[in-house]
Amino acid sequence: MELSVHRLRMLRELRRRGTVTAAAAALHYTASAVSQQLAQLERDVGAKLFERLGRRVQLTELGVLLSEHAEEILGAVERATLALEEAQQTRSVRLTAGVWASVASGLLPTALASLAEEHPGIEVRTRELAPEETADAVRDGSLDFSFVLDYTDAPTPWDTGLERVAVAVERLYAAMPAATAPASSVSLSDLADQPWILASPRSHFGRAVRVACQRAGFQPVINHEVEEQATAMAMVSAGLGITLVSDLGLTLRPAGVDIVTLATPVMRTVSVAYRRTARRRPALRLVIDAVRAAAAELGLGASATVPG
Template structure:
């Protein structure tokens, strides 16, 4: 009997998530595609592996047995990949990375150009996800590594099964319509009466910014909820409100927006997250080195911890 690694991953995700829809979302497939592949896995095995209980799916005893072996098989594949990398004089590998907009536009092009020049055998593909989703995708194996964020006011909970390497420490700046704030710096409280443009509280960025405002003694009056810094700054340029933007986000700043330093600095740490089993992979260390080098060239601190 031959097993498809792809189908074993789907079975593992079904066990973890409890629904086909959730498993499909974690693996970036459609629910119908996952259903078809799981049905084919049952045909391959010749036995029922799961049963539906309302909206959820429960594995049968045989399904649980196969899932336990799937963990061992997929772990063995990862260990074999590591062994092959360590045995090669030059590294040849394809990696998939989770990114978000400001990293993809402000940091990654420089890093991947340098990586390609020095180590052409390492090919990095990217997938844009919300920052709060990327770590889960690494843990589940659908990404090899991802960029993650911690804010000084709202650090993210961390998965003990993942490692992280700090890449850059960014400052957050006030982004205001041109000429609105003539001073060289401004406190958050001084911006309290302005309309705000922020990401939704469901996002890590949106929550962290609300916490920062609350810590400075006010609730921001949010007129517009948008997720991307580029979109928020475009609305700032139109005079619709103020927002906060990171160092990497400044590359996306349109005309008509002033960026002003915050009197009480807000910081965020950008890291690369990867599975603990990938710690020894030469390709991972080379990627981290290239991205840190790109961050340093942009003038970003690469080792400072959050205040």
């Protein structure tokens, strides 16, 4: 019997998520592709691993047993990868990172350029996801690490199976149509009567801004609900309302948008998240160092250190 690590990862996700569709979404495959691979796993094993209950798929006793061993096998694969990296003096390795637009445009170019110059054996590939999705993708093993957010006004729950290292601290600013700002600095309460362009409350950003506005004594009137800062600022440029934008998001600012400092700062921390079992990976530590150095160059440095 030969067991595919790839198929065992799908089995593990099916047990965690409960449906093929959810497992496929977590692994960034189609449900059809996951179903085909799981069917092949049954053929590889030569025993029934699943049974259908309506639209759901339930693991049989043998399926549960194999999924438990899958956790051990996948953990062993990760430990073997770490051991190989530690043994290689060249540190030649490829890592996949979860990013979003402002990190990809404002932080990574400098970090990856420096990394390529100092450690050419390390290759970082990126996958753009919503900030709310990146930590799950790391936990599931489809990413080696990801960037995650935490807001002072709306801290996010944390997965104890992951570790994170702060790499940057950003301030949020008011983004307003050109020549409409009442002053060079405003309080959030000064913006209470403005039409807002804001991400949905399902997002960390949208939730944090709503909480900050509530603490300032008002509920923002949201005329346009969009998820990306670049899209929101394009609408601000067209005179459709105001929004908040982060330091890294300023790299995406179009013409026709004025940036105004908030009198009472709204802050957020950008961190790198990774699985606890990966904390000793030399390549990961070097990537984190490069990202933190790039943030420091932008004046966004965080004081955290990489755990040893």
